[in-house]
Amino acid sequence: MEILSADFFQRALAGGLMIGITTPLIGIFLVLRRLSMIGDTLAHVTIAGVALGFLVGVYPVGVGLIFAIVASFAIERLRKTYKGYAELSIAIIMSGGVALASLFFTMGMGYNTDVTSYLFGSIFTLETKDLYVALFVTVVVAVVVFLLFKEFFLLTFEEDAAAVSGLPVKLLNILLTVMTALVISTAIKFVGALLISALLTIPAACSLLIARSFKTSVVFSVTIAEIAVVLGLMISGIWNLAPSATIVLLLICMLILTLLGKRGFSA
Template identity: 80%
Template sequence: MDILYSDFFQRALAGGLLIGLTAPLIGIFLVLRRLSMIGDTLAHVTIAGVALGFLIEVYPIAIGLVFAVLASFGIEKLRKAYKTYAELSIAIIMSGGVALASILFTLGMGYNTDVTSYLFGSIYTLDQTDLVVVGAVALVVVIVVSLFVKEFFQLSFEEDAAAVNGLPTKLLNMLLTVMTALVVSTAIKIVGALLVSALLTIPVATSLLIARSFKSSIVLSVIISETAVVLGLMIAGIWNLAPGGTIVLLLISMLILTLVGKRGFST
């Protein structure tokens, strides 16, 4: 139990709570727009940026963040080019991210172990700089979502109708995708690139089963996310388990229990 009071655990808890807040705030709009896989895409591109950061000896998360934002612009451009097949943009950018990451891995064989920690998460290694970056991103996401929640809501359900109503859909699409890139790039050190989409989607999927309104689904998804982060970190810390994997398995367990409970009430 002493681990729960250590400095590195407190930093991990702070970082986890911040991502636990921002991921579902963005994830709710991704799920409603059927863009759940965009998290995986941006995570793979971010890993390529992290690898480059290690190679040129620049703060890896900063380079990963730049890569993710650039990829978000690419996704939006391709989404417009392939309106009928919008999912192609995600597949193309993901392929490019994986390809670039693999090349950078081979160029920097000496730091492969460090990059691997970003694949599976290394929340216990968060330092003060990481917390500042995560906190800044959390602040930006909360402000943007608060200001444009109604516009994002309309965009998520009917983009064409939103455009007819005079909303700047191109700008809103780009803003939402960039916000996703910021969240994903800062979350990979906490849960890992392979698991980051779980924080974006599973809390939302659970909340949509029981929420009675859009606002309540946002609140519930954040509560579910934060609960999984806190319990996951405590369980992982006490029993020496992988924090990212523990958090995600807790989220899946909560989803299953909700499905079972809802089926029980409906029969």
């Protein structure tokens, strides 16, 4: 258990706990609005930004963050243009993100190994600046969700009613999408672009099975994510396993157990 006192593990644990708060907080709204795939979309766009950051010698996560925010505005604009086909905006932006990432990959073959760490996550290699960025995003997301919880609740379940009641629906949609971009662009170095969607959706999927209200579903979602992160990091650190994969597999196991428990209780 010496690993628990190691600096790299403590940084990973601190970063993981912060990501365990922000991803389910945003994920519960995305799942209920049937926008679960937006996580994969913004993750691919962020990877394109990360690749460009390595190419031009600028902080990769920062460039990825800019790409993700721009993409979030584009998604919201396209979602309004194709009101009856909201998923179309996600597919279009994802295609562009993959194309740009492929282009930047070929332009900078020498840094492909570094970019790959962002695809699968490298939480045990976090630097202090990564934690500061994660802390900033965590505070912003937590404060905004707390202050606008009722507005986001109404927006999630009755967007038309929210507009009729005078809420700034357009602004709220943009704000939620931008926060999603912030969370994803920050979290990809922790769990990787290919696995970030699991932290956004699986805790929400578990909580929706057992929660009796929206507030409790948010609490359960965050709790489930934190448990998976802590246990995943400890298991991967002790047995030298891939931390991101361990966390995601634990989440899947928790979902299976929740489904079995729900089925058994119903029976």
